[in-house]
Amino acid sequence: MTATDPIQLRPIDNASFGACCVFDGAQGAKATVLAAEHNREALLDAFYGSGGLLLLEGMEGIAEDPTLLLRFSRLFGPEVEDYRQTLRARHSIHPDVPEILLIAGKSAGAVKPPPRPDPPLTAEGKLPVQFPHRRGWHTDQSFRRPPPDMSLFLAVVPSPRDQGQTLFADGVAAYEALPVDLKALVEDLEGLHVMPGAGRAEQDVRAGKTPDVLQSHERPQRQPVVRHHPVTGKRALYLCEAGQMDWIEGPLVGYEPGPDGEGATLLYRLMHHFTGPDFTYAHHWNKGDLVIYDNRSLIHSATWYDVENHERVMWRTTVHGNPGALYDGEAKSWIARPSGASFL
Ligand SMILES: O=C(O)CCC(=O)C(=O)O
Numbered sequence: 001m002t003a004t005d006p007i008q009l010r011p012i013d014n015a016s017f018g019a020c021c022v023f024d025g026a027q028g029a030k031a032t033v034l035a036a037e038h039n040r041e042a043l044l045d046a047f048y049g050s051g052g053l054l055l056l057e058g059m060e061g062i063a064e065d066p067t068l069l070l071r072f073s074r075l076f077g078p079e080v081e082d083y084r085q086t087l088r089a090r091h092s093i094h095p096d097v098p099e100i101l102l103i104a105g106k107s108a109g110a111v112k113p114p115p116r117p118d119p120p121l122t123a124e125g126k127l128p129v130q131f132p133h134r135r136g137w138h139t140d141q142s143f144r145r146p147p148p149d150m151s152l153f154l155a156v157v158p159s160p161r162d163q164g165q166t167l168f169a170d171g172v173a174a175y176e177a178l179p180v181d182l183k184a185l186v187e188d189l190e191g192l193h194v195m196p197g198a199g200r201a202e203q204d205v206r207a208g209k210t211p212d213v214l215q216s217h218e219r220p221q222r223q224p225v226v227r228h229h230p231v232t233g234k235r236a237l238y239l240c241e242a243g244q245m246d247w248i249e250g251p252l253v254g255y256e257p258g259p260d261g262e263g264a265t266l267l268y269r270l271m272h273h274f275t276g277p278d279f280t281y282a283h284h285w286n287k288g289d290l291v292i293y294d295n296r297s298l299i300h301s302a303t304w305y306d307v308e309n310h311e312r313v314m315w316r317t318t319v320h321g322n323p324g325a326l327y328d329g330e331a332k333s334w335i336a337r338p339s340g341a342s343f344l
């Protein structure tokens, strides 16, 4: 770093990837967004240089001026998702800024926290992180092609300490550390990803639930298990598990399907490796923390909090536009086309 660098970076405590980012002299959300707008290149260098996880603290001023989150999100890519166009329920969209998704535990149509892992703590008395003790690992909207680049996640009302953390795993480090046999096995492998709630998740299939009839724009999508990052050139594992893979035809293309098939066995092995202690970080939220995470190279998981006794309100934006050459020229898979329309 030189004296003229506009950004100061420091490692995030207990994380082997990511950085905490401060703009020189900028106090509060408004000044930080302005400084970021003037130093976009430095911000993006910090983001990619730190492995795709940036933490900005003290951004609670966004809650009073939500357009700040939109302005900040726009620095990361050409398209910030407008949730009105993605059939999200109105109550989960910010009333003034439709690019902001509201993730809250108590409001109408609330997002329920995931259940507590069983047992709730590891044998060492720690928060369970590694799959399959911890379930729910995913990368955002991997059931779409092209999938999104990154998400921005703001703690408006965090849950109490030791609840409602968000876990992150570094797909680049996890890929690089794969044993040679697994690396060869995943090279050209594809996963089959599906939107949660379509009756195709592992537990739905195990319970014998009848899956929903999906329209063509809702169908499961193939994704590479190894993504080539368009900016850093690095390779990263790109996988989800129980709720966001298709456990009827998948989870892995070309492997025996279903929860007890060979595809499941390999997915379990990969996810266990991916979420191991060397590659994971648990973020304990403070009010005003803003975390930007790269969906092309990291996965994450929500954790339990006591929704009966505590509210938790998080705001999210999702940025699209640079998924990599693999997706060149593809139309958005999740937008319904009028029937009879040409698919050219
Ligand atoms: O609530 C959390 O900690 C994570 C939620 C999540 O996965 C998301 O909004 O994409």
Ligand SMILES: [Fe+2]
Binding pocket: 138, 139, 140, 300
């Ligand atoms: Fe997510």
